[in-house]
Amino acid sequence: MIKTAFLLLLQAAALAAEPLVIGPAAAAGTVYFLAGRKSRTRVRLGAWLFLAFFAFLCLTGLAEGAFGISIPDYGRYALLALRGYASFLVALAGTMMFSLSEVLCFLKKLRVPGYVLTMIYLMIQDLAVFNRLAGDTHRTVRSRAAGLGRLARIRLTINAAKNFVIFAALKFRYRHEHILARGLTLDLPLDDWRARERLRQSG
Amino acid sequence: MKPELRDVSLASVFGAAALALPVLFHALGLGAAFLPMFLPLSAAGFLLPFRVAGPLAVAVPAASFILTGMPPMAVPPTGPIMMLELGFLMAANRVLHHRLKLNIFLAAALATLAERLFYLGLLYLAATVLRLPRIAFSLAGLVKSLPGTILLLTAVPAIVTVVRKHRIS
Numbered sequence: 207m208i209k210t211a212f213l214l215l216l217q218a219a220a221l222a223a224e225p226l227v228i229g230p231a232a233a234a235g236t237v238y239f240l241a242g243r244k245s246r247t248r249v250r251l252g253a254w255l256f257l258a259f260f261a262f263l264c265l266t267g268l269a270e271g272a273f274g275i276s277i278p279d280y281g282r283y284a285l286l287a288l289r290g291y292a293s294f295l296v297a298l299a300g301t302m303m304f305s306l307s308e309v310l311c312f313l314k315k316l317r318v319p320g321y322v323l324t325m326i327y328l329m330i331q332d333l334a335v336f337n338r339l340a341g342d343t344h345r346t347v348r349s350r351a352a353g354l355g356r357l358a359r360i361r362l363t364i365n366a367a368k369n370f371v372i373f374a375a376l377k378f379r380y381r382h383e384h385i386l387a388r389g390l391t392l393d394l395p396l397d398d399w400r401a402r403e404r405l406r407q408s409g
Numbered sequence: 410m411k412p413e414l415r416d417v418s419l420a421s422v423f424g425a426a427a428l429a430l431p432v433l434f435h436a437l438g439l440g441a442a443f444l445p446m447f448l449p450l451s452a453a454g455f456l457l458p459f460r461v462a463g464p465l466a467v468a469v470p471a472a473s474f475i476l477t478g479m480p481p482m483a484v485p486p487t488g489p490i491m492m493l494e495l496g497f498l499m500a501a502n503r504v505l506h507h508r509l510k511l512n513i514f515l516a517a518a519l520a521t522l523a524e525r526l527f528y529l530g531l532l533y534l535a536a537t538v539l540r541l542p543r544i545a546f547s548l549a550g551l552v553k554s555l556p557g558t559i560l561l562l563t564a565v566p567a568i569v570t571v572v573r574k575h576r577i578s
Contacts, residue, residue, distance in 0.1 A: 217483075221483055221484065248477060248478065251435055251479075252478060252479070255435070255479070259485065262549065263541060263542075263546070265545075265549070266541070266542045266545035266546045266549050267541075267542045267545070269542070269545040269549075270542040270543075270544060270545045275542070275544055275545070276542050276543075278542065279540075282540065283541075286484055286485070286539065286541075289483075289484045290481050290483075290484040290485060293481060293482075293483050293484055294478045294479070294481060295478075297474060297475075297478035297481075297482075298478045300475065300478075301475060301476055301477070301478065304475075309475060319464075321417050321461070321464075322464045322468060324417055324421075325417050325420050325421045325424060325464065325465070325468060326421075326424075326468055326472055327421075328417075328418065328421030328422075328424075328425075329421045329424040329425045329428060329468070329469075329472060330425075330428075330472070330476075331425075332421060332422060332424075332425030332426075333425045333428050333429055333476075335425075336425050336426055336428075336429035336430075337429050337432060337433075340429050340430070340432070340433040341433070344433060367564075368571065371568050371571055371572070372571065374422050374423075374425075374426055375422075375571070375572050377422060378418060378419050378422040381418055381422075382414070382415055382418045382419075385414060385418060386414070
């Protein structure tokens with residue numbers, strides 16, 4: 207509860223505080239996250255995306271300015287991009303503060319239906335496998351495509367994408383059979399998981 | 410009526426693919442152009458009943474935000490816009506293909522066209538609220554996602570056909 211309140215406070219600050227406060231705070235947050243091995247890639251990606259968002263706003267503003275439709279306000283675009291980036295950093299902090307069962311328990315308290323919770327749980331479990339496969343597929347395509355012509359590269363990529371889909375479909379079939387064999391239902395034992403997690407955390 | 414475990418399980422596979430693909434595409438700098446989250450979810454719209462596929466429209470962007478911080482939920486309001494778009498696309502796929510019995514490629518084409526117009530309206534509204542260059546912002550957003558639109562028209566019906574051919578849904 208305290209963690210959630212703290213994050214909401216930070217999120218509100220990212221969206222409403224003065225630029226002179228958000229700027230240094232975002233810089234400090236960036237430095238902090240860049241130091242962590244897990245968060246480094248994410249924070250780079252976020253910085254790149256919000257920079258692209260700022261460039262996109264400037265270009266559209268410039269285009270409308272050139273046609274006399276509106277007057278571009280670059281300061282406002284910069285402030286929006288900065289607020290967005292600060293809000294992203296707060297979300298990133300949130301990802302490191304909560305476990306999956308904590309999030310699911312919170313959603314359960316909000317009376318989210320059991321099947322949505324089950325769906326989210328299974329989704330997150332599958333995500334690691336899909337991420338790994340997507341990374342491996344990308345590397346394989348790149349290495350096998352070295353020296354090939356454009357058409358052969360496209361064929362190779364399509365084939366890899368097809369394999370990805372077939373893998374996903376097969377994974378679904380096996381997982382479904384596994385769930386049926388174990389007689390699992392749509393109601394996850396979230397409270398038990400959370401109690402066990404608390405026990406582990408308390409040592 | 411309570412959804413079947415089989416449908417929920419298939420929905421979670423599409424949901425996981427919708428969470429993983431944006432990470433891959435964003436790493437290559439192609440995220441906004443290729444609509445990676447839309448591809449598996451549009452397929453889910455064809456294969457699953459709306460009462461199971463519908464929650465994915467909200468759960469996937471929200472889960473992605475919780476896991477990765479993307480899509481942003483407030484500035485810019487990409488997350489809420491995506492939730493509305495995805496819900497609209499999945500409902501359109503379902504209605505056109507299952508209720509009106511249209512061919513899958515035709516249904517995908519009509520649903521995508523309707524969804525892009527809906528998206529244009531949402532962008533215009535968001536740009537007005539945020540005081541951004543409305544016309545250029547909405548049109549540029551639409552043009553930027555053209556490669557993804559082409560994939561929605563071609564790859565999604567093909568994926569659905571592959572999944573059906575393997576008798577998985």
